[in-house]
Amino acid sequence: MALTRNSTMIEARRKARDYAQKRQEREGKLVALAEEFFIAGGEAEKILDAAEAKAGQIMTAAQGKADQVRAAAKIQAEKKAAGTATIIRRMIDLDVPKAEIAERLGVTQAAIRKAAGAESAGTENSDALDEAGDGDDDAAPVDGNHGHDGQPAG
Structure with missing residues (x-):
């Protein structure tokens, strides 16, 4: 009987060791996988942080552009607005009442008066430039007796 009891104990120890070894191997694998998980999570966070930084740089550059x-559009729009004042002044030079000009163009009479005033100030400046020799000497004067092309109105 001692022999049977001894062999049973040996078999139980062997099973216990095998079980413990399998548990240790499993635990080692789980620890390694957990390490990989935390490393991957850290790398993913670094990637996202780098992308956010680059996106911020792109947004700043885009905002500057x-x-x-x-600013360029504003300058062009101001030039075009100055051109509309010239057109309004030419209509006034044709002795068209400001009310009719306003109705024809779909704007207020105040806008017509403002444009006429802005054009008057602009022509004074350009006249001063012409006298100094810096203006456009080729420009034909437009008065009430001539059309846009400088020919007598008819």
Whole structure:
């Protein structure tokens, strides 16, 4: 009987050791996988942080370019607005009442008066430039007796 009891104990110890060894191997694998998990999570966070930084740089550069585009457009729009004042002044030079000009163009009479005033100030400046020799000497004067092309109105 001692032999049977001894062999049973040996078998139980062997099973216990095998079980413990499998548990240790499993635990080692779980620890290694957990390490990989935390490393991957850290790398993912670094990637996202780098992307956010680059996106911020791109947004800053784009905002700067947008500001430049707006500034250039504003200058062009102001030039075109000055051109509309010239057109309004030419209509006034044809002895068209300001009320009729306003109705024809779909704007207020105040806008017509403002444009006429802005054009008067602009022509004074350009006259001063012409006298100094810096203006446009080729420009034909437009008065009430001549059309846009400088020919007598008819």
